[in-house]
Amino acid sequence: xxxxxxxxxxxxxxxxxxxxxxxxxxxxxxxxxxxxxxxxxxxxxxxxxxxxxxxxxxxxxxxxxxxxxxxxxxxxxxxxxxxxxxxxxxxxxxxxxxxxxxxxxxxxxxxxxxxxxxxxxxxxxxxxxxxxxxxxxxxxxxx
Numbered sequence: 001x002x003x004x005x006x007x008x009x010x011x012x013x014x015x016x017x018x019x020x021x022x023x024x025x026x027x028x029x030x031x032x033x034x035x036x037x038x039x040x041x042x043x044x045x046x047x048x049x050x051x052x053x054x055x056x057x058x059x060x061x062x063x064x065x066x067x068x069x070x071x072x073x074x075x076x077x078x079x080x081x082x083x084x085x086x087x088x089x090x091x092x093x094x095x096x097x098x099x100x101x102x103x104x105x106x107x108x109x110x111x112x113x114x115x116x117x118x119x120x121x122x123x124x125x126x127x128x129x130x131x132x133x134x135x136x137x138x139x140x141x142x143x
Contacts, residue, residue: 047079094137
């Protein structure tokens, strides 16, 4: 696990982090990007590591999440269940799942279909539309 901190020209801090199966970074709109590695096989241990990273990047601050499933190979049942359990309204105001291939769409659909999802979550095939939806949800959350 590695964490990199970069100070920009303003007072904002951009945080990047790499786990065994994913890369994380915050953008200028306080949206947390999570990109799963190509051919990643995510199990329960990987899910625990990824959850820990998400929770420490912006503790005590609700964020939107852009979860890019990329070319992930698999996410097992235990990992999906654990991830969903930790996706709560006190941490996230919305989650956009970017699924641009068949396997990713299947994993995204399974994640939504497991149980009722507490956090507003949608699956997208278009990154721009996913990002716009997160910005709308952020504005709605601020009201």
